Amino acid sequence: MDSPGLHSVHVPDSDIGMHFGSLLDNQEGSDVVFDVSGERFHAHKLVLAARSPIFHSLFFDGLDGERNEIVVTDMAPKAMLHYIYRDTLVEDDMLVTSYVPESCVSDMLVAKLLAAADKYCLERLRLLCEAHLCREISVNSVASTLALADRYHAMELKDSCLKFAAENLAAVMRSSGFEHLKDNSPSLQSELLTTIAGCEEEYKKSRSDWGQLSDGEDSSGRRIRPRTDTDTNY
């Protein structure tokens, strides 16, 4: 056997995202335009169709093959195109810059990107957005993030929000986001109750497994975690 140092060749990481990213930057050969209130972003039907089954139907299944302009509202086409061509999420600082504090999660760029992922079936983008929003969950934002996750079928994020809210119920119920949830989403409230019931069962099971050290205290089985927005790095 030969030593790896002498007789081996180092192969760099994939550069396909960088190559298609250049195509997006240069706009060469572009044949479709996204129009957002007059701002225009040039793209390529072929790339959009390769990456999204919805664009594929739009351009290749004869439904709308000649269409060369797509008008979008309340989405983030620039960040969506970044993902489609580069296969990465826009940088974290871009995502955070757009953030407006106090329960306005739906105003964040990443929320618009999640809407785009849902609309155009960009499954990996959906999970990238879910992972980002999941890291930002706090007592003040969780109700708003839960509503967003429910709306755009972000099931892993929704599950995390429900668990977080169940574990920090008293604090979450005092947040302004929860007021909105209470008024607008009775179905999410009942899902939260189901989650709490599940947590109680689990807690009771673990308490009986470990032996009952004290009686009559904390009968709800909830663990209160007083995490606030100041915990996260906005």
Place this chain on the structure above:
Amino acid sequence: MDSPGLHSVHVPDSDIGMHFGSLLDNQEGSDVVFDVSGERFHAHKLVLAARSPIFHSLFFDGLDGERNEIVVTDMAPKAMLHYIYRDTLVEDDMLVTSYVPESCVSDMLVAKLLAAADKYCLERLRLLCEAHLCREISVNSVASTLALADRYHAMELKDSCLKFAAENLAAVMRSSGFEHLKDNSPSLQSELLTTIAGCEEEYKKSRSDWGQLSDGEDSSGRRIRPRTDTDTNY
């Protein structure tokens, strides 16, 4: 802090290569054809141009924008397109199946792929081919691989071949591939001599560093490594 199990979302690996691979398989929207002795492979100018500066010049710099057929000989367009769209080398078994033993390295599929990488400036493909050929270096193949590496500007592979041949000189000189090298490539012979001289210098230095345990033996400073083709898994 919350436990990662509860409040995190798993994001799968990049799928962009798979998406463009489907485009290649389905041939949808293809606008250019590779012709190899009558066998035809459909592709997309946009993808080729994004991945190769040579195809970019061909299609976008006005030299030959209307061209829709590319005739190739002695290359492996199917395996090249696999790389261009999927960003991976074709499976190892495909590369090895095409192998003809006894110094016929230039008949291997990976050699044709290296030729394509050189012609179309596919730098990462070149390194993938170099890495593959580097793993296959043996006493019987090294002369042929060295000539190939020199021809297609595979500098890391060439360097590894020269070092391997210098370290196993006597055995390599008895191989049939070396006969061919002797007759056809005087410049590579002198590069081999330079490498041997370099190895001797290095050996002498290490011998003086470690102290001279015996005199008069192995004055060439070469380490003989009797590796043959049977060592590798053809």
